[in-house]
Amino acid sequence: MHATAVSVEQKLDPIEFTILRHRLDQVIAEAYYTIGRVSGSPVVYEAGDHQEAICTPGGELAAFGAGVLHWTQALGAGIRHVMSEFEESPGFAPDDQFMLSDHYIGPIHAPDVQMLAPVHYDGEIVAWVGSASHHTDIGGMVPGSLCPEAEDTFQEGFLTPGLKLVEGGVIRKDIEGTFRNMIRTPDLGVLDLRAKIAANNVMKQRLVEMIEKYGLEKVQTLFAQLMDYSEQRVRERLRELPDGTWSSTNYIEGLRDPVLRGTVTIVKKDDSLTMDLTGSSPQTTGPENISPVGARSSAVNPFVAALCHDLPWNEGLFRALTITLPEASLVNAQRPAALSMNTPCGANILIMSSAHNALSKMLMASDTYREQASGNNGGSSNTFVLAGKNRDGTMFTTLIMDLLAGGQGGHPSRDGSGSCANPWTVKSMVANVETNEMLYPMLFLWRSEMVDSAGPGRFRGGASLIDAVIPWGTDSMVAVNLGMGTEPRLNKGLSGGYPAGNTPATLVRGADVGVKLFAKGALPASLADLDGELDPIPAKGVITFDTKDVLVGVMSGGGGGFGDPIDREPEALLRDVEDGYVSLEAAHEVYGVVLDAESEAVLEEETAERRQAIRDDRIKRMGVKP
């Protein structure tokens, strides 16, 4: 059975186009909520770690949703792979669905399992649909399947380049059973597969309804016209921006290398944009590499967010883009290099943060678009995979996804919002503390915004979250940290703004809060309230801790600042100090604002003197022009 190619004979009129394109948006939105309602994993239904897409019969993205933006091209690539490899065998019958987890072909890393399905009408394939979500475990060396010790991809869990999991609407028990057999959380894992199957079924059904109501030709025309429209609008926007070259390099601590580097250079000429990742580190022996598919999918994420947030999201957005990847590099890894930790603490984040910064510099050069520029956010974080024995004696594995609630970068005319942002997805949320405590044997001592975590600037970034967690209802836990930013300050500022604070984590060994605090009716609210020995946690690694220990981590990075901190309005700084976002030390040292110790009012003369002293110090450090 051959797919029907989409051809445009006659464009839809503006009214029909608007009605149908929004109906397509609703199809994707319904699939988004379906996945959330079927999955049993808070990573999916609360954190929103999933994505849905519709492709043309030729495999072009006709629409994608407000899920994880750096999975969009990855979903398209997965669909095109299945189309090209399996048409003859095992073939594409109505109500078939394919599972794909090979992170060299589709997902960014293997836990982001894809389910992909043809859509049939009158015996022909008229579209493809795909859903992807993050599984808390798919086997491999450690719980969570993000494997610090992996030296090649054979150690990273269940990798399939395509399996027909659903045949004629019936889940194949042999394949499902094999998958169950190889993962640590089988019930949760197969439920997540069914959530994606359900989301695909919703998209298929709604697309068939559209075809029955409007006709196949109109729906095919809609796909093509949408992509052309998005391409036209993006190119118009690019023409409005000045031609030029902007570059950004960011760094993270590596597992096997002291430093890993990600460079993105953008060249804007007329209505086209090139993103060149040359200058990024060579391929590493650690699991922070990314495949070419993953690198391209990562690079377009900040492009969509910065330039295309109000346009229809489809393949048309990317037609003006060329992405260049250096050979045998961190951002263009070759089999069998390990990839499991490229997100959230490897090449994926390096690419997105460097691209965000380079794009922001370009936007600053345009009076029309400079308000879209901002300091970075989302590049620095700790994500803990926690595993052990649950209260009912079964094994559990979960992720603390608080990295999604980072501080937003400062903008040219406003501060970044606090503990709310990540650059990956529009709709993600942070799981409620109570959800995690109900499902898993843990207790949060606090989750709060952290002082001085925001990048200083004329407009500062937003604050980040700091969490403290203890085992509760279990004796101990294993924690795999997927972190970065313990050493470097990753969330860059813009235009003289400083980067946000770094994001370290520590155990407090022997804090024994049950005996030392709870038994006395006391509740800790900060590190200072804990009486124990600090045992800093490396950015990437595996640790164990028990009921006498507390895990404290700056989970989500603050936002980078915008503009020179000594240009910030002193009254704004006063509010920052009163609200606990900026310390008195930072107010004086970085912002040059002097506050009266008693009344906390701004002392204007002293502030002017302090700021002049900062300028004089800078001039002195620069020396005489050579």
Add this chain to the structure above:
Amino acid sequence: MSYVTDNLTNIDGVLACGKCETPIGTVEEGYKSTAGTFDLSLDVGQSPEIAPGTDRYVLRHYACRECGALFDVDMTAV
């Protein structure tokens, strides 16, 4: 006129400090090769009690030699 950074303007290809109007260079040269520079660490937000930090990274500042206005702060690995 357009902005290159918040304190750096571009008027017909000539870069100038947005505060004191001192010429900084040309767009072709780029401010990173013509502005004043200095490296300085930032202790605020470093969380030294749980992360001693590292001298593997520096914050490279680009600024006006005349008035000290900041153009850019870039983290660099050394």
